[in-house]
Each structure stands twice: as C-alpha cells, then as structure tokens.
Amino acid sequence: MNLRALVSVTGKPGLFKLVGQNKGGFILETLDSAKIKSVVSLSSTKMATLEDxxxxxxxxxxxxxxxxxxxxxxxxxxxxxxxxxxxxxxxxxxxxxxxxxxxxxxxxxxxxxxxxxxxxxxxxxxxxxxxxx
CATH class of the missing domain: 1.10.10.1650 (Arc Repressor Mutant, subunit A)
Structure with missing residues (x-):
C-alpha cells in the first residue's frame, strides 16, 4: 500500500493528494471526481500523511x-x-x-x-x- 502522497488536512473533510509545493504552501488535489486543486498555507494549516x-x-x-x-x-x-x-x-x-x-x-x-x-x-x-x- 503506497499512500505516501495522501494527506488529511485539519478542518477540511476528506483526503487530498499532495501534488506540489510553492512559496505559499502545499498544492493539494481532492480525491473525488472534481479534482479541485487548492493551496494550503504552511503556517496556518496542519496536515498529516496517512503513513504517519x-x-x-x-x-x-x-x-x-x-x-x-x-x-x-x-x-x-x-x-x-x-x-x-x-x-x-x-x-x-x-x-x-x-x-x-x-x-x-x-x-x-x-x-x-x-x-x-x-x-x-x-x-x-x-x-x-x-x-x-
């Protein structure tokens, strides 16, 4: 089972795939069919990989x-x-x-x-x- 790129974000329902990083934070993509991308700030959000x-x-x-x-x-x-x-x-x-x-x-x-x-x-x-x- 390789779930290394999957994360849970405090305060957001569901799971996300970590697809990249920029100056503002991490770029996440929803795992549903919508595949919505969003940037999550490094300083204000807690994330945990499923592996951890x-x-x-x-x-x-x-x-x-x-x-x-x-x-x-x-x-x-x-x-x-x-x-x-x-x-x-x-x-x-x-x-x-x-x-x-x-x-x-x-x-x-x-x-x-x-x-x-x-x-x-x-x-x-x-x-x-x-x-x-």
Whole structure:
C-alpha cells in the first residue's frame, strides 16, 4: 500500500493528494471526481500523511496503514454511517488493542470514511517505496 502522497488536512473533510509545493504552501488535489486543486498555507494549516497517522493503543500505537491492510485482508465492507456501537464492534475486530477510552466513535467513522475513499485508488494496490536510509 503506497499512500505516501495522501494527506488529511485539519478542518477540511476528506483526503487530498499532495501534488506540489510553492512559496505559499502545499498544492493539494481532492480525491473525488472534481479534482479541485487548492493551496494550503504552511503556517496556518496542519496536515498529516496517512503513513504517519497512528491510533491510540492500550500497549502501543497502531499504524493507520495496518488498520487499512486488515480491512482489505478481511474483505470487510464498512458503512461509516452505521451506528456507533456497530462501528466500535467492527473496529474491535480490525484493531484489537486500541484504547477505547481515547479512540472515539468519530475517529472510527473518519477512518472508515477514508478507507472507502482510497480503496479503489491505484495507490492502494501499489507497494510502498522503501524508506530512505
């Protein structure tokens, strides 16, 4: 799974592909069919790549990519609009050991929404490039 160029932007719904950088900030493109490009300021916006996002665990943090891999391996179809208890039960199955007191239903809903956005992208099937040493 090669999701290196995909980012979440605080305060903006959905996911974005990082397509470049200029003096004013990062150039992002929406992942929907509209492919709208926008510039996000470096100083006023927080961004996180999907590769860097982790989920609170009871013993250790769980990488978001590992959660996505588990959903993919189990062939689960997840409806992010399901009720909170259904989402939590499904999340217990794919991310055992997550800290239930710090991972909220809204977080789980966002993770499932993101998965549904990226599952059909070509990047989802690509191997991640080797880390730079």
């Amino acid at each position: 996002i982790t989920i609170y665990g009871e013993d250790e943090e769980i990488r978001l990519l590992n959660v996505f891999e588990t959903i993919k391996e189990k062939g689960l179809t997840v409806d992010p609009k399901a009720d909170g208890e259904t989402l939590r039960n499904t999340f217990r199955e794919i991310a055992p050991g997550h800290d239930e007191s710090r991972v909220y239903s809204s977080d789980i809903k966002k993770i499932f929404t993101w998965y549904n956005i990226i599952k059909d992208l070509p990047l989802f099937e690509e191997e991640a490039p080797a880390p730079l040493v």
